[in-house]
Amino acid sequence: MNVLIVFAHPESESLNGSLKELAVDVLNDERHQVQVSDLYAMNWKAVLDKDDFPERMDKELFNPIAEQLNAVENDNIALDIKREMDKVLWADVIIFQFPIWWSNFPALLKGGIDRVFYNGFAFNVVEMKLYNEGLLKCKKGMLSFTTGASRELYTDKGPHGDIEVLVKYFNHLLFEFVGMDATYFAIFGPGEMSEEERENELDRFEEIIRNLP
Amino acid sequence: MNVLIVFAHPESESLNGSLKELAVDVLNDERHQVQVSDLYAMNWKAVLDKDDFPERMDKELFNPIAEQLNAVENDNIALDIKREMDKVLWADVIIFQFPIWWSNFPALLKGGIDRVFYNGFAFNVVEMKLYNEGLLKCKKGMLSFTTGASRELYTDKGPHGDIEVLVKYFNHLLFEFVGMDATYFAIFGPGEMSEEERENELDRFEEIIRNLP
Numbered sequence: 001m002n003v004l005i006v007f008a009h010p011e012s013e014s015l016n017g018s019l020k021e022l023a024v025d026v027l028n029d030e031r032h033q034v035q036v037s038d039l040y041a042m043n044w045k046a047v048l049d050k051d052d053f054p055e056r057m058d059k060e061l062f063n064p065i066a067e068q069l070n071a072v073e074n075d076n077i078a079l080d081i082k083r084e085m086d087k088v089l090w091a092d093v094i095i096f097q098f099p100i101w102w103s104n105f106p107a108l109l110k111g112g113i114d115r116v117f118y119n120g121f122a123f124n125v126v127e128m129k130l131y132n133e134g135l136l137k138c139k140k141g142m143l144s145f146t147t148g149a150s151r152e153l154y155t156d157k158g159p160h161g162d163i164e165v166l167v168k169y170f171n172h173l174l175f176e177f178v179g180m181d182a183t184y185f186a187i188f189g190p191g192e193m194s195e196e197e198r199e200n201e202l203d204r205f206e207e208i209i210r211n212l213p
Numbered sequence: 214m215n216v217l218i219v220f221a222h223p224e225s226e227s228l229n230g231s232l233k234e235l236a237v238d239v240l241n242d243e244r245h246q247v248q249v250s251d252l253y254a255m256n257w258k259a260v261l262d263k264d265d266f267p268e269r270m271d272k273e274l275f276n277p278i279a280e281q282l283n284a285v286e287n288d289n290i291a292l293d294i295k296r297e298m299d300k301v302l303w304a305d306v307i308i309f310q311f312p313i314w315w316s317n318f319p320a321l322l323k324g325g326i327d328r329v330f331y332n333g334f335a336f337n338v339v340e341m342k343l344y345n346e347g348l349l350k351c352k353k354g355m356l357s358f359t360t361g362a363s364r365e366l367y368t369d370k371g372p373h374g375d376i377e378v379l380v381k382y383f384n385h386l387l388f389e390f391v392g393m394d395a396t397y398f399a400i401f402g403p404g405e406m407s408e409e410e411r412e413n414e415l416d417r418f419e420e421i422i423r424n425l426p
Contacts, residue, residue: 010262011275046259046320049223062224065361102326103386104317107259111320125361131372148278148338159344166382169374173316 134179
């Protein structure tokens with residue numbers, strides 16, 4: 001099985017970094033193929049802008065979604081983006097490893113989606129290739145994240161609201177939108193944990209990764 | 214009244230650009246003070262990273278949330294961030310004008326939040342200054358966005374799910390988290406609209422802006 005891990009934390013020695021390393025080790029141990037896109041280490045360009053489209057269809061008005069489709073159809077995709085698309089096509093499973101910031105991805109990883117999941121590549125709004133017809137169907141996606149707050153704060157009655165609802169939307173409008181099966185793994189409030197509790201969480205993650213997909 | 218408009222669309226001639234311009238005109242007309250942060254034009258740095266903290270408290274392990282608090286307490290905030298913080302403090306109302314990409318901000322605007330709404334500035338997790346006690350209380354925030362899809366697709370039974378739930382979480386974990394009152398304005402599927410329908414939407418926006426807050 002081919003697994004792509006997209007990692008986005010500014011500190012490689014963080015818990016997120018440990019989770020990424022653990023996943024690589026376990027997947028290698030299980031004789032899967034693994035590629036890692038470490039977006040901070042790669043100095044990934046986060047921002048979708050006109051520079052991504054040197055050969056624009058419409059040189060007057062910049063419409064990203066139309067230019068994406070045009071770039072795919074004419075094989076005019078910027079090289080850094082093409083490289084990541086190739087990894088996505090290669091992968092059976094894609095894992096995003098990140099800290100939740102403001103209920104979503106860090107900007108750098110958000111820019112991974114904005115700049116790689118092109119119209120015409122991951123979905124197609126013209127031909128309505130979305131959800132069950134999404135262009136990345138048969139692949140599996142996992143959001144693997146840490147939160148600042150503890151689990152108790154992420155309930156229906158808690159201050160942050162129900163994490164299940166939040167993640168349902170997150171996964172639905174991301175992985176499911178492009179046809180993928182979606183799941184998640186969360187570690188809540190690791191900053192407050194004892195060393196033993198952290199080890200238990202790492203063990204829990206290892207078990208899930210060992211039994212992918 | 215002081216209004217800060219944070220604008221993030223790569224095309225100034227887009228509908229989002231028109232909405233931003235309209236808001237500026239109407240607010241000036243109503244004799245409010247207006248500042249605009251046009252993140253694409255400013256070439257805003259989207260990515261929170263170690264470079265934001267030249268005088269780190271912990272030079273070994275980079276913990277963004279701890280370094281933010283330290284930077285605020287020691288007045289060591291990077292200049293581009295400080296400038297935006299000053300606008301936030303100045304503002305009574307903050308409007309984010311953007312296209313929804315992947316059910317959230319474009320990466321560039323996500324990086325506006327990641328890099329400006331610091332621990333110790335917008336909230337404080339040590340002193341539990343969150344929600345009703347958030348450090349930006351008494352301010353008002355509006356998410357003003359366009360969507361690719363039409364309104365009918367954003368219902369409980371529709372493919373994308375209920376936009377109200379999505380926006381509730383979005384606003385709750387952003388503006389409400391830092392103590393602000395939150396609202397939103399959405400234009401659904403402008404790409405499919407007739408010129409008249411677009412004009413009606415602009416009129417609807419103008420009315421709301423004219424009656425802020």
